[in-house]
Amino acid sequence: MIPLGAYLMVSAALFVIGAFGALARKSAVAILIGLELMFNAALLNAVAFWRYLHPQGFDGTVFAIVILAVAAAEVAVGLALFIAVYRRFGTAEADEIALLRG
Amino acid sequence: MNSWTNHLLTLILFTPALGALVLWFLPSRPKVQRWAALVASLVPFVLTVVLWVNFDFQRAGEFQFIERYPWYDAIGAAYHVGVDGLSLVMVLLTTFLVPLAILASFSIQERVKAYMMLFLFLETGMLGVFLALDLLLFFVFWEIGLVPMFFLIFQWGSAKGERTVWPGFTLQARVYAAMKFMVYTMAGSLGLLLALQMLGLVTGSFDYLQVLERWNSISGPVLPNIPLYIPVSLVKKVAFWAFVVAFALKVPVWPFHTWLPDAHTEAPTAGSMILAGVLLKLGAYGFLRFVLPLYPAESQFYAPVLAFLAAMAALLGALAAWGQWDFKRLVAYSSINHMGFVVLAVAAAAKAAGTEHAVQALNGAVLQMFNHGLTAAGMFFLVGVLYDRAHTRNLKDFGGLFGTVPFYGGVLMFTAMASLGLPGLNSFVSEFLIVRGTWPVLPVFTAISLVGLLFTGAYILKGLKHALFGPLVEKWANLPDMTLREVLVIGPLMALMLLLGIWPLTLLDVIHRSMVALVNLLAG
Amino acid sequence: MVAYWIFALVSLLMVLAALVAVTNRNLVRATMGLVLVLFGNAVLFVLLEAYFLAVAQVIIYIGAIAILIVFAIMLTRHVGDAWGPAFHRAWAWAVVVAGGLAVGLLFWIAHWPAADGKAKSPVDPQYTKLLGKALVAPDGYVIPFEVASALLLAALIGAIYVAWGGRRVKGPYPQRSEEKEA
Amino acid sequence: MTNELLLWLLPLPPLLAFALIVLFLNKSNKASHTVAILSVVLSWLGSMVLFLRALGIGAEALAEHPMHDSLVWLPGKTSLLRIGVYLDPLTAVTLFFVAWTIVMIFVYSVGYHNYGQPKGDHDEKGYPPHGATVEEHGHKHKVPSIEPMYARFFAFVSLFAFGMYLLVVSDNLLTLFAGWEIMGLCSFLLIGFWFKKESARAAAIKAFMTTRVGDVFMLLGIAYLYVATGSLAYTDVFNPEVLHQLAHSPAPVLGMSVAGFIGLLLFIGTVGKSAQWPLHVWLPDAMEGPTPVSAMIHAATMVSAGVYLIIRVFPLLHAAAEVPEFLSPMPIIAFIGAFTALFAATIAVAQNDIKRVLAYSTISQLGYMVAAVGIGAYVAAAFHLVTHAFFKALLFLGSGSVIHGMEHGVLHTGERIDPQNMYNMGGLRRKMPITFWTFLIGGFALAGFPVVTAGFWSKDEILGEAFAGHHMGVFWTLAVAALLTAFYTMRQITLTFLGEPRTEAAKHAHETPWTMTVPLMVLSVFAVGYGWVGVPKYFPVLGGLLPHWFQEWVGAVFHLYVKEEQAVSHSLVPLLVSILVSLGGLALGYVVYRGVTRADQPDPLARPLGPIFTLLKNKYYFDELYAFLFVRPAYWLAEVFTFRWLDRTVIDGILHAVARLSWNLGQFLRNYIDLPLINGFGDALGEGAKGFGRLFRAIQSGRVQHYMLVALAHVVAFLMLVYYYATMS
Known part of the structure; x- marks a missing residue:
């Protein structure tokens, strides 16, 4: 059977790649894609831990379901914001929008 | 009487406010707003005509069309409205003038919707004062009328000019005028509110008729219901002056008058029309409706003081008007002069309670209120017409317009003569009645006022002299004459001036009946 | 295999x-x-x-x-x-942070004893059915489940509102020339 | 039509004409004057019908049962004020001369305003016409041009006529006052008819204001009468019982009875309207109006109204004079009248403007009438009122004709001279024969040329009454005034018509059109003939040949209230004096002025009279005096004292001081209480947080990715920390 560490490695790789994307990309959609990658990494982690450490329980699965729901919500709101921002500023480049500047 | 006429007063009272709300939902296009506002203001006028037709003139001294619903039951205040001859005349004046003022404001270009809405709310406020038979309701409407007027002056007032309040503090003239108007009236209302509440507490009701009955029958050295232990006579005196000051500020009586020239001069044309035409009458109405019936003894005692102030208003108002070069300010001061006669008549009626003189003086006073409403509105409108064309009100800038705009010249001449008191036109009748009523009672003050009457001629002629006569100023050579809309505004006013001048009985009959009732009430 | x-x-x-x-x-x-x-x-x-x-x-x-x-x-x-x-101009920083993260994670996984462990027991064939029951059981996960639903609903409404929001035309009412006459 | 209905309708046609012209016909000159003249002819017709019917009824019967109708106008607690129409013998004679003169003046106006002439070259509304250039016989020359406000003129005079008819047919003082004031307005409008002329504008204002002084007193008098009697109708007020009561109750001031005080107040109205000293100043300036207006105001209507009023209220004055406990107003009236008669006559001697001479002569003649009322000779006053109306209208219209002719000459020759200055005239009798003869008749009537002219009879009657009543002061004053009157009349006639033309313009003067000369001829008939209705019985030869109709007729009105004067022995002294001053004055005038041959010659009287002549020429400096005493102080009082000082400085000053005080109080509370004590603590707290925030501001870039970067960097750092401690332990 595939060791848990393999899953964790894949997950870590996805997470790091997603983090890089979220940090380095210009486009807001691309940042969102990066974030989705990180969510997936977390999801994979959760499922892997459930399967290997506690297959009789429900915690891991429920955790995964909640992550799914949060991801869906996040993406919906994020994209809505994206569209609204695009309408208002005519651009969706995250580094050009600095309204929160102190 | 139909069932709907049972609610006629409420309808008259609230249709303008309702109209204002309708205006809110209509498109903001100026054309739509103007016509809608005109229609909304014509409805109360038509209803007033219905009221007039259904009014029982034989019982003009009593309140009719009474409606009464509980409002603040706990303190004895109610929504209580009704008309007698006096209110009827004032309501007629209000509903007659407001459509004309709205028609006159068709030249307003900015924020038409807000302007028209304020105007309609103003109408409700004014009508409420005349219709209310409950002290609290009266006060509410008294204050309501203030707010729209403030904004009308503040927002749509004349653009030019400024006043230095003290060195280093200069305000735009219209801001200054609006503030002054507001502060003065608020200052007066303060005492009025306290006095009203005192009356309400003492009598246990805010209902006018009940207050009247209970207040005047108070006996004993101290007031019931209030643990003040102050003598009744002192309380009555203080309350009397609280009322008098509040109303005197509004009339205005010298020396509380200086807000008037500023407010009238800076207000938009239609605002001045309503200010002079109706708002000043609120004060005089207060004297007739509240001061005289509630404080007959105090009024009688202090009548000479009041007469002195009124005579000063009549004399100094005329003199100050004569000293003006701003045409609009001249007309504004003329209001002080004319309203001085009203207060003089009130003072005489208070002094000679129950006599023929009192009746004649009060007939004159109420008729003068109506007449001044017509002539002052007309004069302000005509000055506005001139201002719309020339963008100046300085008399020194004009000259020789009688040849350029003969129609306007004729109309101005007519209105000015009505204001001056030419026999055959309205003001003469009322001035004659006032002189007839006051002379035997207060000869000295009447004589002083008559000197004012002399200067009335002087300032009217000054206006005519510089506007219409004299060498033509070249830049006005192509001034256009009055438009159809303007004629429609001034036409009804002129017709009524002439009608009341020739046949004053049209109004005097109902005024007389209600004034006889009032005088009988005063005589006890 | x-x-x-x-x-x-x-x-x-x-x-x-x-x-x-x-x-x-x-x-x-x-x-x-x-x-x-x-x-x-x-x-x-x-x-x-x-x-x-x-x-x-x-x-x-x-x-x-x-x-x-x-x-x-x-x-x-x-x-x-x-x-x-x-990428934006500061992408190098992202590389540094992501690299640091990668090193840290790998290190952590490598040093974690359980990482090469096997599954302790097989999965119950009825697992999905049980999961469904657990999700709506009062003593189970009904609260997280409901919270998640509420979150989704809120997100939905919020998304619609935000995306819809800018449609109104701002600015003064455009006057037609005919109304400018006196 | 019943008499009462006819009376009601009498004033209406001119009013209708006014309305029609103003509203519809102001574009058409022809329609305007047609309607206006038609309306006054209608009123004239009605007046004549009423006059004849009145004659038919007879003086006694009419006086006892006058035509009277009224309706309720104002309510009162106990009594109602009624207004209505009224015709008694006095009304009838007044109506007679008013109707005639008004019609004549209307017809005359058509010619005077150059109807049928071309439009002027540079004429403009508000200025008199300047003449038009026409081509005739191959060369251009200037002719008079039509008045640019022709229709407006007829509108105004129609309203004026309405005012006069209203005044005459009133049965009460209130409508009388209405007519009185409407005429005041019209005189204002008509004097200022050429409203762009500075002098006309000033004159109009002056006229209105001066008469208004009187009007205010009169209004008070009317109000007082209403107070005292509860009515204003003649029939109620002039009731012997009411009069008795009024005469015996004291007025609050001046030690007069109520009747006397009211009479005095009403008389002040007359002083203003009839231009008696000291309110006479407006009338000479009123010459700024077109000449028909002058005739209207000074002859037929407005000034007559004042005298008509005091004749009308004579019972009141008489009643007041009968009670010795109270001061009587009669001596005051007599004094003012006599003084004015002499005073104005002296000024008239030194005036060169043809209309101005007539204006002062009017004041003087009105003084005669007032003085006559003051000595109780109301019939004589009424008689002189009527004859004076005729001959003074004639004189004014004649002078207008002269001016018109002179203007024609001025236009023709292009000379720059004043066409109204008599020194520029001379020899016009040949150029304008009709005008000359009619003017001569009018002038002789004014001078009281014995026997043939109406003026002689009426003036003689006043002098006779004064003499008979032993009012010697009045008698001699009036006699001297009569001498001066004859003198300046002859001066005027000599300078204007006799001798040779002194200017080119006078040589080219022209007789005026028939519309102007016919009224002159009609009026001259009355100027002669009307005297014959008042020949006193005692007059040698003629006395008794004709009945003294006027005495019976007007006397009948008042003999209900006024006790019949005892027949005094009619001395011939006043008659001889009258003849002497008249003829002497005329002769003197001719002798002194026939030698004037040049236009720039000084007045022959200037040298002998010296500074007195200058004083007369400047009208005793009354205008300057009034400007100094009343106008300027009043203006200062209005603009500087009341407005700038009292309102702006004192009242607003107090207000602003209160405002400033409140403002400063607020500032004090804010600066010394709120800010340091209460806000100080909070501010310190806030400032700390603010400084802290400023430190951290740098990391708030507003970019999402920065935040994420920082967060993840910390995760990394945290992981490393965990690892470090894990490996350490």
Whole structure:
């Protein structure tokens, strides 16, 4: 059977790649894609831990379901914001929008 | 009487406010707003005509069309409205003038919707004062009328000019005028509110008729219901002056008058029309409706003081008007002069309670209120017409317009003569009645006022002299004459001036009946 | 043994697709990379015997989220085919942080004793049914479940509001010339 | 039509004409004057019908049962004020001369305003016409041009006529006052008819304001009468019982009875309207109006109204004079009248403007009438009122004709001279024969040329009454005034018509059209003939040949209230004096002025009279005096004292001081209480947080990715920390 560490490695790789994307990309959609990658990494982690450490329980699965729901919500709101921002500023480049500047 | 006429007063009272709300939902296009506002203001006028037709003139001294619903039951205040001859005349004046003022404001270009809405709310406020038979309701409407007027002056007032309040503090003239108007009236209302509440507490009701009955029958050295232990006579005196000051500020009586020239001069044309035409009458109405019936003894005692102030208003108002070069300010001061006669008549009626003189003086006073409403509105409108064309009100800038705009010249001449008191036109009748009523009672003050009457001629002629006569100023050579809309505004006013001048009985009959009732009430 | 191969292949594919997703300047292609990752994840779930989650992953992620992203890109038309640089100027910092993160995670996994462990027990064949019951049981997970639903609903309404918001025309009422006459 | 209905309708046609012209016909000159003249002819017709019917009824019967109708106008607590129409013998004679003169003046106006002439070259509304250039016989020359506000003129005079008819037919003082004031307005409008002329504008204002002084007193008098009697109708007020009561109750001021005080107040109205000293100043300036207006105001209507009023209220004055406990207003009236008669006559001697001479002569003649009322000779006053109306209208219209002729000459020759200055005239009798003869008749009537002219009879009657009543002061004053009157009349006639033309313009003067000369001829008939209705019985030869109709007729009105004067022995002294001053004055005038041959010659009287002549020429400096005493102080009082000082400085100053005080109080509370004590603590707290925030501001870039970067960097750092401690332990 595939060791848990393999899953964790894949997950870590996805997470790091997603983090890089979220940090380095210009486009807001691309940042969102990066974030989705990180969510997936977390999801994979959760499922892997459930399967290997506690297959009789429900915690891991429920955790995964909640992550799914949060991801869906996040993406919906994020994209809505994206569209609204695009309408208002005519651009969706995250580094050009600095309204929160102190 | 139909069932709907049972609610006629409420309808008259609230249709303008309702109209204002309708205006809110209509498109903001100026054309739509103007016509809608005109229609909304014509409805109360038509209803007033219905009221007039259904009014029982034989019982003009009593309140009719009474409606009464509980409002603040706990303190004895109610929504209580009704008309007698006096209110009827004032309501007629209000509903007659407001459509004309709205028609006159068709030249307003900015924020038409807000302007028209304020105007309609103003109408409700004014009508409420005349219709209310409950002290609290009266006060509410008294204050309501203030707010729209403030904004009308503040927002749509004349653009030019400024006043230095003290060195280093200069305000735009219209801001200054609006503030002054507001502060003065608020200052007066303060005492009025306290006095009203005192009356309400003492009598246990805010209902006018009940207050009247209970207040005047108070006996004993101290007031019931209030643990003040102050003598009744002192309380009555203080309350009397609280009322008098509040109303005197509004009339205005010298020396509380200086807000008037500023407010009238800076207000938009239609605002001045309503200010002079109706708002000043609120004060005089207060004297007739509240001061005289509630404080007959105090009024009688202090009548000479009041007469002195009124005579000063009549004399100094005329003199100050004569000293003006701003045409609009001249007309504004003329209001002080004319309203001085009203207060003089009130003072005489208070002094000679129950006599023929009192009746004649009060007939004159109420008729003068109506007449001044017509002539002052007309004069302000005509000055506005001139201002719309020339963008100046300085008399020194004009000259020789009688040849350029003969129609306007004729109309101005007519209105000015009505204001001056030419026999055959309205003001003469009322001035004659006032002189007839006051002379035997207060000869000295009447004589002083008559000197004012002399200067009335002087300032009217000054206006005519510089506007219409004299060498033509070249830049006005192509001034256009009055438009159809303007004629429609001034036409009804002129017709009524002439009608009341020739046949004053049209109004005097109902005024007389209600004034006889009032005088009988005063005589006890 | 097949599982090993499948795992290896899918994992590799996923990493490559993830790299495409975060580096390609064409957002549609980046989204396609993301879809590939999501799909790979579903495969891994099957390997982990989490069948319900695998199906949910396909339906929700690929069927909804990825499609949503594509729609968003298409709604903002020229964003999709923007040819500017994919990264902003400070991308080197991102590399540093992501690199640090990678080193840290790898270190951590490598030093974690349980990382090479095997599954302790098989999965109950009735597991999905039990999961369903547990989700709505008062003594189970009904509260997290409901909170998640509420969150979704709020997000939905919020998204609609935000995306709808800017439609009103601002500015003064445009006057027609005929109304400017006196 | 019943008499009462006819009376009601009498004033209406001119009013209708006014309305029609103003509203519809103001574009058409022809329609305007047609309507206006038609309306006054209608009123004239009605007046004549009423006059004849009145004659038919007879003086006694009419006086006892006058035509009277009224309706309720104002309510009162116990009594109602009624207004209505009324015709008694006095009304009838007044109506007679009013109707005639008004019609004549209307017809005359058509010619005077150059109807049928071309439009002027540079004429403009508000200025008199300047003449038009026409081509005739191959060369251009200037002719008079039509008045640019022709229609407006007829509108105004129609309203004026309405005012006068209203005044005459009133049965009460209130409508009388209405007519009175409407005429005041019209005189304002008509004096200022050429409203762009500075002098006309000033004159109009002056006229209105001066008469208004009187009007205010009169209004008070009317109000007082209403108070005292509860009515204003003649029939109620002039009831012997009411009069008795009024005469015996004291007024609050001046030690007068109520009747006397009211009479005095009403008389002040007359002083203003009839231009008696000291309110006479407006009338000479009123010459700024077109000449028909002058005739209207000074002859037929407005000034007559004042005298008509005091004759009308004579019973009241008489009643007041009968009670010795109270001061009587009669001596005051007599004094003012006599003084004015002499005073104005002296000024008239030194005036060169043809209309101005007539204006002062009017004041003087009105003084005669007022003085006559003051000595109780109301019949004589009424008689002189009527004859004076005729001959003074004639004189004014004649002078207008002269001016018109002179203007023609001025236009023709292009000379820059004043066409109204008598020194520029001379020899016009040959150029304008009709005008000359009619003017001569009018002038002789004014001078009281014995026997043939109406003026002689009326003036003689006043002098006779004064003499008979032993009012010697009045008698001699009036006699001297009569001498001066004859003198300046002859001066005027000599300078204007006799001798040779002194200017080119006078040589080219022209007789005026028939519309102007016919009224002159009609009026001259009355100027002669009307005297014959009042020949006193005692007059040698003629006395008794004709009945003294006027005495019977007007006397009948008042003998209900006024006790019949005892027949005094009619001395011939006043008669001889009258003849002497008249003829002497005329002769003197001719002798002194026939030698004037040049236009720029000084007045022959200037040298002998010296500074007195300058004083007369400047009208005793009354205008300057009034400007100094009343106008300027009043203006200062209005603009500087009341407005700038009292309102702006004192009242607003107090207000602003209160405002400033409140403002400063607020500032004090804010600066010394709120800010340091209460806000100080909070501010310190806030400032700390603010400084802290400023420190951290740098990391708030507003970029999402920065935040994420920082967060992840910390995760990394945290992981490293965990690892470090894990490996350490």
